[in-house]
Amino acid sequence: MRIVVLMKAVPDLVEEIELTPEGNDIDREFLKFVLNEWDDQALEEALLVKEASGGEVVAVGLAGDADIDQSLYTAVAKGADSAVKVIGEATQTHERAALLAAYLRENPADLVLTGVQAPDDLDGQLAPMLAAHLGLPHVSVVVAVAVGEGAVVVRQEFAGGRSQEVSVKTPAVIGVQAARQTPRYAPISRIRQVMQSGALPEVAVAAEASGSGLRVRRMYEPEKTSHAHMLTGSADEVAEKIIELIRARGLVKG
Amino acid sequence: MSNDVLVLAERVGKQITDSTYELLGKARELADAWGGRAEVALFGPSEGAEQLGGADAVICIDHPALSDYVPEAYETALLHVLTQRAPRLLLLSNATVGLDLGAALSVRWDAPLAAYAVDLAVDGDALVATTQILGGKILAEVELGGSRAIATVVGGSLPPMTPAGSAEVVTLAPPAELDSSRMSVLQVFEPSGGDVDITAADMLVSIGRGIGSQDNLELAEELAQALGAPVSASRPIIDAGWMPKTRQVGKSGLKVKPKAYLAFGISGAPEHLEGMRSAELIIACNTDAKAPIFDVAHYGTTVDLFDLMPALAEKVKG
Numbered sequence: 001m002r003i004v005v006l007m008k009a010v011p012d013l014v015e016e017i018e019l020t021p022e023g024n025d026i027d028r029e030f031l032k033f034v035l036n037e038w039d040d041q042a043l044e045e046a047l048l049v050k051e052a053s054g055g056e057v058v059a060v061g062l063a064g065d066a067d068i069d070q071s072l073y074t075a076v077a078k079g080a081d082s083a084v085k086v087i088g089e090a091t092q093t094h095e096r097a098a099l100l101a102a103y104l105r106e107n108p109a110d111l112v113l114t115g116v117q118a119p120d121d122l123d124g125q126l127a128p129m130l131a132a133h134l135g136l137p138h139v140s141v142v143v144a145v146a147v148g149e150g151a152v153v154v155r156q157e158f159a160g161g162r163s164q165e166v167s168v169k170t171p172a173v174i175g176v177q178a179a180r181q182t183p184r185y186a187p188i189s190r191i192r193q194v195m196q197s198g199a200l201p202e203v204a205v206a207a208e209a210s211g212s213g214l215r216v217r218r219m220y221e222p223e224k225t226s227h228a229h230m231l232t233g234s235a236d237e238v239a240e241k242i243i244e245l246i247r248a249r250g251l252v253k254g
Numbered sequence: 255m256s257n258d259v260l261v262l263a264e265r266v267g268k269q270i271t272d273s274t275y276e277l278l279g280k281a282r283e284l285a286d287a288w289g290g291r292a293e294v295a296l297f298g299p300s301e302g303a304e305q306l307g308g309a310d311a312v313i314c315i316d317h318p319a320l321s322d323y324v325p326e327a328y329e330t331a332l333l334h335v336l337t338q339r340a341p342r343l344l345l346l347s348n349a350t351v352g353l354d355l356g357a358a359l360s361v362r363w364d365a366p367l368a369a370y371a372v373d374l375a376v377d378g379d380a381l382v383a384t385t386q387i388l389g390g391k392i393l394a395e396v397e398l399g400g401s402r403a404i405a406t407v408v409g410g411s412l413p414p415m416t417p418a419g420s421a422e423v424v425t426l427a428p429p430a431e432l433d434s435s436r437m438s439v440l441q442v443f444e445p446s447g448g449d450v451d452i453t454a455a456d457m458l459v460s461i462g463r464g465i466g467s468q469d470n471l472e473l474a475e476e477l478a479q480a481l482g483a484p485v486s487a488s489r490p491i492i493d494a495g496w497m498p499k500t501r502q503v504g505k506s507g508l509k510v511k512p513k514a515y516l517a518f519g520i521s522g523a524p525e526h527l528e529g530m531r532s533a534e535l536i537i538a539c540n541t542d543a544k545a546p547i548f549d550v551a552h553y554g555t556t557v558d559l560f561d562l563m564p565a566l567a568e569k570v571k572g
Binding site: 011013017019026041093094097116117119120121122123124125126127128129131132133137138139140141153156157158159160161162163164165166167168169172175177178179181182212213214215216217218219220221222224225226227228229230231232233234235236238239240241242243245246249251252 | 266322323324325326349350353354355356357358359360361362365366367368369370382385386387388389390391392393394395396397398399400403406409436437438439440441442443444445446456457481489493494495499500502505506507508509513514516534535536537538543548549550551552553554555556557558561562565566568569570
């Protein structure tokens with residue numbers, strides 16, 4: 001079974017997000033990019049599937065994504081069999097889906113896993129869009145994948161703690177919400193070793209042009225309609241104030 | 255091109271969900287502005303149609319493949335309705351169903367999609383969506399060009415419509431593709447009982463990523479015990495397997511409304527806020543003074559939780 005994991009670099013949300021002078025995009029120049037955390041979950045689930053049922057895991061990123069190399073090397077260090085960069089650049093999911101669909105038509109996979117969403121995919125999520133291009137079945141918000149005969153069985157989550165088990169014929173595309181376990185770490189020494197062992201192959205694809213049809217008028221920080229009243233002082237002083245607050249509501253005795 | 259707005263109805267059991275009514279309210283508003291109709295697609299057995307008064311029509315398709323929510327079958331049926339009814343706008347919830355269908359239909363129905371929408375408005379000839387991206391740090395105002403569009407709307411962003419009267423029921427013949435499915439639902443899991451019901455608690459001690467490691471859960475448990483409150487948590491704690499799913503607060507967990515919600519080390523991702531913002535008193539502790547949790551909290555502090563939790567526990571114990 002060939003399992004492809006699609007990986008995307010996204011702005012590190014720990015950093016301050018600045019907007020461009022035009023105010024209709026984020027300023028990417030000084031931003032730090034990290035692997036989309038849901039893609040990290042997808043990679044973990046792919047590695048768990050491989051450990052349970054065998055197969056080959058290929059991590060695939062876009063060459064145009066800032067700092068994607070580090071994520072792809074790390075994927076190999078964690079246990080992916082190989083990593084590939086598809087030549088192309090995409091700021092919108094529609095463009096990304098067209099590029100990756102072109103790659104997957106040339107290099108078919110039995111199972112495609114990727115994060116259920118990304119923090120910046122305002123024109124939609126990759127997994128269903130890619131599946132629509134390829135005419136494949138797809139399921140999102142998945143928290144477990146098991147391989148069966150010509151099919152995978154996935155657990156799909158809903159609000160309120162409900163979930164269901166769905167059997168999906170392969171090839172299929174799965175949007176992963178969470179892996180069955182916390183994504184593993186790769187030691188830095190192992191990542192370095194992978195980096196030294198060779199460059200990441202780049203693959204050219206012939207993708208049809210594809211836009212989202214969206215025009216961003218402006219971006220802005222949400223107006224704070226309210227802000228918490230901040231309690232300051234030592235931990236002891238703050239604790240005292242908090243207890244007064246909950247005691248006033250009859251929630252603590254004494 | 256029509257001026258109609260279509261909403262996909264979602265049901266839990268036989269009950270139409272709150273988010274469906276939120277979408278329906280917006281559909282009504284936009285359809286009125288455009289001089290079109292507000293229609294609702296309802297799949298599977300048509301029971302529930304009587305709960306959708308306020309729409310101009312309920313478009314029903316029934317087929318054995320639609321008795322459960324099967325993503326592929328729903329996509330097939332919804333694409334069929336879109337083709338038949340040709341609405342100007344399709345509204346979906348930005349939860350599991352909308353995450354399955356929205357982006358796929360954007361390609362298959364060839365319509366732009368605004369994901370994570372918190373509001374939609376008509377501006378002259380344009381339809382403008384406000385969407386929430388980058389973990390809620392940025393709002394984007396986007397114009398949906400062309401003659402048709404899709405938006406997936408974040409739950410709780412819009413006021414729900416109160417259904418009134420009754421809607422015309424239009425039954426469509428199921429499309430033939432429903433007979434050849436590549437997908438089937440094997441088993442449905444309802445929330446497991448047996449654990450504490452966090453939605454019934456007066457007070458919650460809630461923890462997030464900031465707790466750092468599983469060993470530190472002791473601090474939360476000790477404080478919770480002293481306060482007589484259960485421990486709840488945000489998604490990362492559940493994903494890490496440190497606490498059961500029954501304790502998860504947020505969009506994919508439970509919605510809670512306690513008299514007091516004490517949040518420790520929770521930054522306040524939109525998915526979490528969706529589950530707890532209506533608590534009567536929210537007190538948040540996070541070392542990042544800019545964490546979004548402070549925008550919904552009534553009281554906040556940037557004191558280290560590793561100092562504050564033991565201090566609180568000690569004082570409560572007296």
